Amino acid sequence: MTRLNLDQGQIDRARESARRIAHRVFDEMSQYTTTTVERATLRLMGVDGVDDNQIPLPNRLVAHLQEQKLLPHGAAAVVAGAMEEHGLTAQQVAEAVAAGKLVLAAPKHDKAARKSAEAIAAKTCDHIAAQRSLRAQQIDKVGEARTPWLYLIVATGNIHEDIVQARAAAEQGADIVAVIRSTGQSLLDYVPYGATTEGFGGTYATQENFRLMRAALDEVGAKIGRYIRLTNYCSGLCMPEIAAMGAMERLDMMLNDSMYGIIFRDINMKRTFIDQFFSRMVNAYAGIIINTGEDNYLTTADAFDAAHTVLASQLINEQFAYISGLKPDQMGLGHAFEINPDLENGFLWEVAHAQLVRQVFPEACLKYMPPTKHMTGNIFRGHIQDALFNVVSTLTGQNIHLLGMMTEAIHTPFIQDRFLAIQNAKYVFGTMRDLHDEVEFKAGGRIESRAQQVLAETVGILADIEKIGLPAAIGRGTFADISRTMEGGKGLDGVIAKASDYYNPFPDLMLAGAN
Amino acid sequence: MSEHLTNQIAENWVKPYGDTMNDGRVQLSFTLPVALDENAKEAARQLALEMGLDEPAVVHAEDMGQGFSFYVLYGQCKHRVDLSRIKVAKPEFETLDKEAIDALIADKMGRKMVFLGACIETDAHTVGIDAIMNMKGYNGHKGLESYHEVCAINMGAQVDSEELVARAIEEQADVILVSQVVTQKNIHLDNLTRLSDLLEAEGIRDRVILVVGGPRITHELAKELGYDAGFGTKSYAEDVASFAINEWIKRHAA
Numbered sequence: 001m002t003r004l005n006l007d008q009g010q011i012d013r014a015r016e017s018a019r020r021i022a023h024r025v026f027d028e029m030s031q032y033t034t035t036t037v038e039r040a041t042l043r044l045m046g047v048d049g050v051d052d053n054q055i056p057l058p059n060r061l062v063a064h065l066q067e068q069k070l071l072p073h074g075a076a077a078v079v080a081g082a083m084e085e086h087g088l089t090a091q092q093v094a095e096a097v098a099a100g101k102l103v104l105a106a107p108k109h110d111k112a113a114r115k116s117a118e119a120i121a122a123k124t125c126d127h128i129a130a131q132r133s134l135r136a137q138q139i140d141k142v143g144e145a146r147t148p149w150l151y152l153i154v155a156t157g158n159i160h161e162d163i164v165q166a167r168a169a170a171e172q173g174a175d176i177v178a179v180i181r182s183t184g185q186s187l188l189d190y191v192p193y194g195a196t197t198e199g200f201g202g203t204y205a206t207q208e209n210f211r212l213m214r215a216a217l218d219e220v221g222a223k224i225g226r227y228i229r230l231t232n233y234c235s236g237l238c239m240p241e242i243a244a245m246g247a248m249e250r251l252d253m254m255l256n257d258s259m260y261g262i263i264f265r266d267i268n269m270k271r272t273f274i275d276q277f278f279s280r281m282v283n284a285y286a287g288i289i290i291n292t293g294e295d296n297y298l299t300t301a302d303a304f305d306a307a308h309t310v311l312a313s314q315l316i317n318e319q320f321a322y323i324s325g326l327k328p329d330q331m332g333l334g335h336a337f338e339i340n341p342d343l344e345n346g347f348l349w350e351v352a353h354a355q356l357v358r359q360v361f362p363e364a365c366l367k368y369m370p371p372t373k374h375m376t377g378n379i380f381r382g383h384i385q386d387a388l389f390n391v392v393s394t395l396t397g398q399n400i401h402l403l404g405m406m407t408e409a410i411h412t413p414f415i416q417d418r419f420l421a422i423q424n425a426k427y428v429f430g431t432m433r434d435l436h437d438e439v440e441f442k443a444g445g446r447i448e449s450r451a452q453q454v455l456a457e458t459v460g461i462l463a464d465i466e467k468i469g470l471p472a473a474i475g476r477g478t479f480a481d482i483s484r485t486m487e488g489g490k491g492l493d494g495v496i497a498k499a500s501d502y503y504n505p506f507p508d509l510m511l512a513g514a515n
Numbered sequence: 516m517s518e519h520l521t522n523q524i525a526e527n528w529v530k531p532y533g534d535t536m537n538d539g540r541v542q543l544s545f546t547l548p549v550a551l552d553e554n555a556k557e558a559a560r561q562l563a564l565e566m567g568l569d570e571p572a573v574v575h576a577e578d579m580g581q582g583f584s585f586y587v588l589y590g591q592c593k594h595r596v597d598l599s600r601i602k603v604a605k606p607e608f609e610t611l612d613k614e615a616i617d618a619l620i621a622d623k624m625g626r627k628m629v630f631l632g633a634c635i636e637t638d639a640h641t642v643g644i645d646a647i648m649n650m651k652g653y654n655g656h657k658g659l660e661s662y663h664e665v666c667a668i669n670m671g672a673q674v675d676s677e678e679l680v681a682r683a684i685e686e687q688a689d690v691i692l693v694s695q696v697v698t699q700k701n702i703h704l705d706n707l708t709r710l711s712d713l714l715e716a717e718g719i720r721d722r723v724i725l726v727v728g729g730p731r732i733t734h735e736l737a738k739e740l741g742y743d744a745g746f747g748t749k750s751y752a753e754d755v756a757s758f759a760i761n762e763w764i765k766r767h768a769a
Contacts, residue, residue, distance in 0.1 A: 168581040183653070187645070201654070264651045266669065299657075372655070409655060416546045419579050482650050482660060490671065 002440040004355055004451045010459050011360055014315055017462035022258075022319035025470050029273045033502065035494035036189070037278045038062050038075040040240035041504055044124045044248075044282075045079065045117070046090040048207070050193045057094040058241070059190045064097045068104055072499035076506075080117035081107025090120065114503055121505035124248075125285065131250040132287040138218065139227045145175040148368070148393050148401035149229070150425055155180035155412055157199035159209045163216040168415065170220045170228045173422040176253065176400065178231035179213060181205050186236025186265050187490060191245065201412075205232050205242055210249040229253055231291070234279050235261055237271070237491050243279035247286035253332065253400075254283055258320040259313065260293035262474060263482045268489035269471055278506075280324030285510040290326060291400065292317045295336035295369035297480040303338035303373075304346075307353050308457035309479055310335050311360065315462065316470070318361065325511045328363035332400050336369035337389040341381075345446065347388055352450035354396040355441075360455075368393050370404025382406035383424065390428035395436050401425065530595040539592035541568065546585050551578035559586040567593045608761040613662060616756045620664035623764050630659050630759070631688040633670035633679050635695070636706040643728055644669060644694035647752050656751035665756065676710040680717055688723055690759045695729040703731065704740065711741040724762050726755060 039058035049057050061079070065071040070078050082093045082104055096102035107113035152174035154165040159179075166177045182199030185192075195212060196204040203209060210232065217228040234242045234254035239261075246254055258276045261267035283290050294310040294317070301309065314333040321331050335357050339346040357366060371385045386404030393401050403421040405413045413421075441448050465473040477483040533540025543563065549555045556576050563571030568590025575587035611619065620628045632648040646653030648669040650660040659667035668686060670679065683691055693710060695703035707727055714720040720741075727737050728746040737745025744758050 168583070171580045184645070264649070266645075266649060296651075414546065415579065415583055416544065416585050419546075419583075419585060480650065 003359055004352075004441055004448045005443060006356070006359055006452065006455055010455050014312070014360075014455070014459045014462050015318075017459070017466045018312070018315035018319045019322075021462070021466050021470050022316055022323060025273055026277065026320070026323050029270060029277065031498055032270060032274050033071075033074065033496050033498050033504070034240075034271055034274050034491075035062050035066070035071070035496065036238050036275055037240045037504075038065070038071060038496075039190075039238075040244040040278060040282070041074070041076050041506060042079065042090065042094070043241055043244045044506060045076065045120050046124070047079075047094045048091065048193075049094075051098045054193065056190050056193055057091075057098055060098040061094045064104060066496075070104060070106060071496050073106065073501055074498070074503040076117040076121070077107055077110065077113040077503045078104055080120065081109070081113035083120075084109075084113060084116055110501075114505070117503070118505040118509075121509055125506075125509045128247045128282075128286050131248070132285075135227075135250055135252065135287060138221070142221050142227050143225050144227045147397070147399045148425075148429065149175035149399065150422060151176040151178060151231070151367075151400055151402045152418060152422075153178045153180050153402075153413070155202045157182065157201070157203050158197040159195050159203050159212055160197065162203050163213060165415075166213065166228075167216060167220045169418060170217065170226075171224060172419055173426060174228070174403075175226065176229040176231055177213070177217060178253075179203055179205070179209070181233045186233070186261065186267075189237045189491065189494065191238050191241050205245075207245040207249060210245055210251060214249055214251070229289075231255070234283065234290070235293075236265060237261075237267060237275075237494070239272075239275040239279040240282065243282035243286075243288075246288060247282050250286075251288060253289045253291055254279075255293065256280060256283060256290040257293040257334075258317050259474065259479065260296065262484050262489065263480050264293070264296055266484065266489045268492040268495065269474065269484060269486050270495045271489075271491040274495065276320060277324055280321060280326055281507060281510050284321075284325035284327070284330060287330070289330050289332050289365050289400075290321065291332035291367045292334045295334040295338070295367070298336050298338040299373050301481045303336070303340070304343065304349060306480075307349075307454045308461055310353075311357065311454060311458040312461045312465070313479055314357065314361065315458070316465075318364070328361070329365050331361070331364045332367040333357065333361055333364050334367045334369060337371050337385075337392060337404075338369075338373050341371075341374050341385060347392075348447050349450055350388075350392050351395065352447045353454065354392050354398065355447070356451040356454055358396050358398070365399040367400040367402070368398035369402050370408075372408055375404075375406075375408035377409055379406040379410070382408060383420070386421065387424055387428055390425045391432060394429045394432050395439075397436060524599045527598040528595045529598050531592050537595075539569070539595075540589065541592050542587070542589050543568070544585070544587045546579065546583055548583055550582050551576055551584035555584050556586070559588065563588050563590050566590075569593055608758050610754050610757045613657060613753060613756075616753060616760060617662055617664040619760050619764075620662075623760065623767075624664075627664055627666040628690065628756075628760065628763070629666045629668070629686055629688045630690045630692055630756075631668045631670065631679070631683050631686055632659075632692040632694070633674035634672045635674050635676055635679060635693055635710060643730075644671075644692065647692065647694075647728065647750075647755055652752055654751070656753060659752050659756060662752070662756065676706070676713050679710065680713050680719070683714075683723060684717065684719060689763060690724045690726060692755065693725075693727045695727065695732065703729070707740050707742070724759050724766075726759065728755070 039062050042058045047058050152169045154162045156162050180202035182204045183201045192204045192206050195208045221228040229252035231253040234256040261272045262269050294313045370389045375382050383406040405417045407417045471486045530539045531541050560571050571590035577585045632644045648667050649658040652658035659665045725742045726744045727742050732745040734745045
């Protein structure tokens with residue numbers, strides 16, 4: 001489709017504002033680490049498992065380092081020092097500490113400890129890089145779907161049941177399977193352990209569950225001749241740890257927003273900004289595509305009035321992503337088809353918004369979300385709403401396409417709901433495959449004018465945010481009409497000021513090696 | 516007309532309508548956990564018969580893979596219902612939607628309604644209180660934070676009753692929302708009673724609408740404990756908010 005006529009100068013100005021906004025936050029947050037960043041570091045160094053009370057050993061070890069007042073120096077060198085001194089693995093150090101048999105102290109030979117921590121980290125990085133190459137090989141071997149990729153959700157609470165549903169979904173045409181997490185996991189300050197069979201509205205994200213689902217999708221992908229991407233939720237109080245687990249187990253996508261937790265889960269701002277940086281760095285290195293959560297803004301704020309807040313947030317998310325080493329094709333910037341169906345010409349505005357995002361982020365792996373807010377028990381109308389959403393997606397070249405379910409407002413999908421949703425999307429994508437090549441936007445027409453208006457508003461709001469800083473802007477309820485403060489929310493107690501000799505081997509290795 | 520006949524309510528039988536009165540035409544779709552073949556299709560038709568549909572017709576049948584098949588059917592419903600005999604019991608309050616609640620608060624209170632929420636004492640499980648209070652809500656039902664006319668303050672987990680009462684006074688809370696999810700030896704009952712007693716002692720019990728929620732909570736239990744209402748599972752923000760504004764209006768009408 002010919003492009004909308006947009007002012008490149010405005011796009012550049014908006015992007016520059018977003019860059020300065022993100023860098024200012026990053027510079028202020030660089031002086032802190034968090035308990036979950038340190039736990040993720042330990043996981044990447046090989047600490048796993050739980051104690052007799054089901055408390056994960058990374059939590060036990062980090063709690064111990066806090067008691068010993070060692071955490072501000074970073075967990076890596078202290079643990080590496082203990083490994084050297086006692087001839088133990090990282091896992092054995094954790095077990096000994098948890099059993100009360102070992103009390104950790106600052107390493108005797110700091111330089112040697114750092115060197116050894118770096119060597120362990122490099123080995124993990126090699127493993128993650130190998131997983132990344134394996135993904136590329138698999139895609140090469142079994143092939144991959146054309147975009148928009150169809151994204152389906154499983155949410156049984158039982159990983160084994162999820163696997164049955166995921167296989168069925170893949171056979172029916174899903175290109176991406178997301179395993180919804182149990183309600184409330186985002187607010188747990190630890191990651192549960194092992195294969196799990198009970199959850200509330202979803203399945204716990206655990207490393208073992210990741211491994212089981214990955215194996216199942218590899219198997220079904222080989223059978224149907226299409227690599228099936230696996231998605232989970234790198235959000236909440238344990239973002240960095242989930243990222244570490246996903247990187248080791250070859251997940252392909254992670255929901256990973258720089259601000260979602262602050263706004264929608266009332267997680268502390270500092271905690272989230274620090275955690276998102278580390279988790280995105282791991283995702284970047286692992287070749288994982290992140291999905292951002294701007295679509296959620298439109299489930300609370302009005303999709304027409306708040307369209308510019310979506311674009312502004314996407315630009316900020318993009319800049320945070322760059323800082324963490326993510327490449328544009330790893331950025332699944334989110335937006336949604338949520339305009340009130342009763343609004344006259346609403347479909348035109350949906351086209352305008354989706355095309356605007358496409359043009360502002362030409363290389364991004366855009367994530368487009370179906371209608372949810374205005375779905376009702378009228379499944380017949382709902383099916384049409386989903387069809388119109390499918391039209392916009394293919395017309396504007398979206399990449400990750402969440403399937404809309406006509407029973408969205410009623411229940412978690414029945415098997416036929418999924419089946420009909422895939423049929424709907426495939427019909428629309430097929431029958432309109434090249435429509436985008438055949439039509440042009442009317443210069444100065446309604447759609448183009450609307451896109452220009454949203455862009456202009458975005459430039460304005462980013463300039464305002466830049467003036468007061470992102471935390472203050474969030475405090476004013478800029479996004480989703482929700483206000484949060486720097487010192488409020490959950491997880492602030494896990495924010496730790498770094499000592500001057502703080503050490504973590506992963507940023508150097510991962511930021512240099514992401515490509 | 517005889518006495519007997521005038522007292523009798525006129526019958527008013529209804530059944531589904533397609534294009535002719537009392538044709539009973541309905542549509543139906545479902546999945547069978549078997550691959551599609553002629554036997555499966557016949558099974559779908561017979562199922563419709565068993566459901567009380569005359570002359571069922573499978574108008575569409577499709578294999579879904581993985582040993583499942585999908586059916587669309589039409590048939591004529593045998594049954595009918597007498598509308599004149601139906602009496603639906605009305606709930607104590609009507610659950611309104613978010614817009615209607617906002618409008619009602621704006622209209623009747625002329626200011627934001629202040630909801631103060633917390634998991635009290637030992638309880639660290641905020642799933643329930645977050646589902647009601649937080650923007651995101653639960654199961655597609657937005658939380659109180661998303662209501663324009665509500666000031667929703669979520670104090671989170673393990674809040675002391677004293678702390679909660681102090682905050683209620685400070686914020687001039689209209690509604691106190693307490694969640695108790697996890698219990699051990701019915702400690703949740705002691706916790707709840709203690710809070711109610713504290714509010715009495717501070718002399719603000721009558722000023723606040725006191726609501727408790729949780730999987731073991733029923734409305735009867737809440738009343739016994741001195742609360743204004745109790746909400747169990749499958750309650751959403753709009754249920755709690757509808758009750759609260761109704762209760763407020765009731766109290767201020769007097």
